[in-house]
Amino acid sequence: MLHDNTQALARYNSLFNNQHYQAIAAQLAIGLRTERDSMRVSDICNMITDTALSLCQHSHYADAWIKLATICGQNAVSIVAIDMIYNYLLIYQQSADTRADDFQMTAKCLLKAYESADTLRAAVSCANAVHGWRGRMAYDLLSAADYLTQTAVQLLSDGNQSYIREKLQHGIRRITGALHEGLRHSKRPNMFNFSDTHFPSEQDRV
Incomplete structure (x- = not known):
């Protein structure tokens, strides 16, 4: 397993695209209305890295995409940023793996569900x-x-x-x-x- 994780890390490093990664961080900062070096942006970026490692078959981050989708939904990360993250993750996703795709749709679904909550509860109150x-x-x-x-x-x-x-x-x-x-x-x-x-x-x- 250690050997496999070493290979996963090597694959991640060989595919890493810093320009794309930094563009995502900048977009997150804009969308969240915070500084690029803020904890909120850093937390999401760290989860992006964890998810990329999982897509390289690193055993420590198997469910990282779910955590990433969840934090994106909870923080109202924009559709634009979600799509940027998705395209970045596709760099690492291998054949027959669907986790990057599942991240994208899960994050968007959670975003829309959270957005609808207040409106739905207002309708409940009116009814x-x-x-x-x-x-x-x-x-x-x-x-x-x-x-x-x-x-x-x-x-x-x-x-x-x-x-x-x-x-x-x-x-x-x-x-x-x-x-x-x-x-x-x-x-x-x-x-x-x-x-x-x-x-x-x-x-x-x-």
């Missing part, structure tokens, strides 16, 4: 003030969307699975509550009858 069963149903559905978005964020960030389950369960309960409103008050209750829906269990792992 809560609408009188009648339609308002209550809309509130439950929008709340479910919020919980399910949080679930997706945690899933893509490789979060704690107990926490993921908790958020998912809250979302399902909100959907169930919404269906109850439709069944009880709609003139066409059959449109909200999903009693034949099957949820998978451990027995479905085939």
Whole structure:
């Protein structure tokens, strides 16, 4: 393994493009509205290096791309910067490896999910003030969307699975509550009858 990691480091050094790397750092500083030498920029740049090493098959950084995507999403790193990082990582990505591609799409997904959070919660608050069963149903559905978005964020960030389950369960309960409103008050209750829906269990792992 030590020999493999030595080879990985040698490959990284042979492919390293300082001009590209510095351009990314400069773009990050602009997007984050901070200094080039700030801790925020340095942390992301260090994770870029870790991810590049992982793409060179260094065993110490296998999941680096997930951490990089997560920190990009949490810090609202721009699409422009994400694409620059992606193109840089392609220098190191080898045939049949998809981690650079997965980084790019995960980072963008997290960015958009975080961007939508405040808007979605504002919609939840507004729906809560609408009188009648339609308002209550809309509130439950929008709340479910919020919980399910949080679930997706945690899933893509490789979060704690107990926490993921908790958020998912809250979302399902909100959907169930919404269906109850439709069944009880709609003139066409059959449109909200999903009693034949099957949820998978451990027995479905085939």
